[in-house]
Amino acid sequence: MNKRPKLGREGDFYTSAYIGEGMARTLVRRYARSCSERGWNERDVYWVELGPGTGRLAYQLIKHLSLMKICPRKYVLVEKSPYHQEESMQLLAELQHEQHQMDIEWWSEEQLMENAHKAPIFVVANELLDAFPVERVRRQGSQLMQAYIEMHKGHQHLEWAWREAADEVTAFIQTHQLQLYDGQIYDAALQASRWLQSFVQGLKKAELLFVDYGGTSEELTGEHRMEGTLACYHHHRVQYDPLLAPGEQDITAHVDFDVMSRAVSACAGARVHPLVTQQQFLVEEGLLDDLVSHQLQDPFCEEARCNRAIRQLLLSDMMSERFQVMRITVDHR
Numbered sequence: 001m002n003k004r005p006k007l008g009r010e011g012d013f014y015t016s017a018y019i020g021e022g023m024a025r026t027l028v029r030r031y032a033r034s035c036s037e038r039g040w041n042e043r044d045v046y047w048v049e050l051g052p053g054t055g056r057l058a059y060q061l062i063k064h065l066s067l068m069k070i071c072p073r074k075y076v077l078v079e080k081s082p083y084h085q086e087e088s089m090q091l092l093a094e095l096q097h098e099q100h101q102m103d104i105e106w107w108s109e110e111q112l113m114e115n116a117h118k119a120p121i122f123v124v125a126n127e128l129l130d131a132f133p134v135e136r137v138r139r140q141g142s143q144l145m146q147a148y149i150e151m152h153k154g155h156q157h158l159e160w161a162w163r164e165a166a167d168e169v170t171a172f173i174q175t176h177q178l179q180l181y182d183g184q185i186y187d188a189a190l191q192a193s194r195w196l197q198s199f200v201q202g203l204k205k206a207e208l209l210f211v212d213y214g215g216t217s218e219e220l221t222g223e224h225r226m227e228g229t230l231a232c233y234h235h236h237r238v239q240y241d242p243l244l245a246p247g248e249q250d251i252t253a254h255v256d257f258d259v260m261s262r263a264v265s266a267c268a269g270a271r272v273h274p275l276v277t278q279q280q281f282l283v284e285e286g287l288l289d290d291l292v293s294h295q296l297q298d299p300f301c302e303e304a305r306c307n308r309a310i311r312q313l314l315l316s317d318m319m320s321e322r323f324q325v326m327r328i329t330v331d332h333r
Helices: 022-038 056-067 082-096 109-115 167-175 190-201 257-265 278-284 302-322
Strands: 046-050 074-078 103-107 121-126 135-140 143-151 158-164 185-188 205-215 231-234 237-239 250-252 270-272 323-331
Touching (some): 046 056, 056 074, 074 109, 082 103, 143 167, 167 185, 205 257
Parallel strands (some): 046 121, 074 103
Antiparallel strands (some): 135 185
């Protein structure tokens, strides 16, 4: 929430929108395909981006929606941070003055739910679920312990305190049948799963794409994950102590997509499609078709830059293999 850059070169981390425009083009193609499959007129749909941050992905999406002439009725940004709202408004200001045949609006989540029944909703959320708080749980023999944070009275610094897990945390672990090794830490996403279930329950006709890093319960509770997945990013450097600089670093944890899938499956009319890696999603939705054949020698020409960005998006740092895409369809008749 604080007023400083968190994304891009001057921030703490990058997202796919900072690696060319391949993700945006792919999402627009997915939108066209979804409208065709669902029998929606694209001009009737509300495109909703949850947690758009600086608005960089929104800028790219609106541009390519216009180029492909498949504009939705509205492009809605739902962002809680006043700082990021201001950033995205400044970035998208020039687009609002152009003839893009769609309204660009900033809504609260409450406004979104109030309007969710008025039109089909196409939701994109890139790196949203990993931003929710988690409860750190550790198995100690036959007992579940939970991490608390308290102030050391003598030295006035924050420190960890492990105590018996709260009933709701124990129930969460049991409900999802999470088997932990002795001494293993698991980052339980109680808030994210509750929010997702509540959000999906409020939709009538919708398609949702959640793109985030994470995996299955089996992978996240494997023996190689004894310390959990909580990580902190500050100026593109990673460390694992969230108490080191409170409020000054990005704190994140891998998403357990099995947990999220169960939360959605409890909603009437909702279906979770098979999980795919971001790499698989990009290839299946035609990203390789964007490669440009050329004989130009200039490595900085537009064609070479486009091809390089596609290669980086698919292969760089195994980002596209670590990220998953969860597709949800909702149809309340």
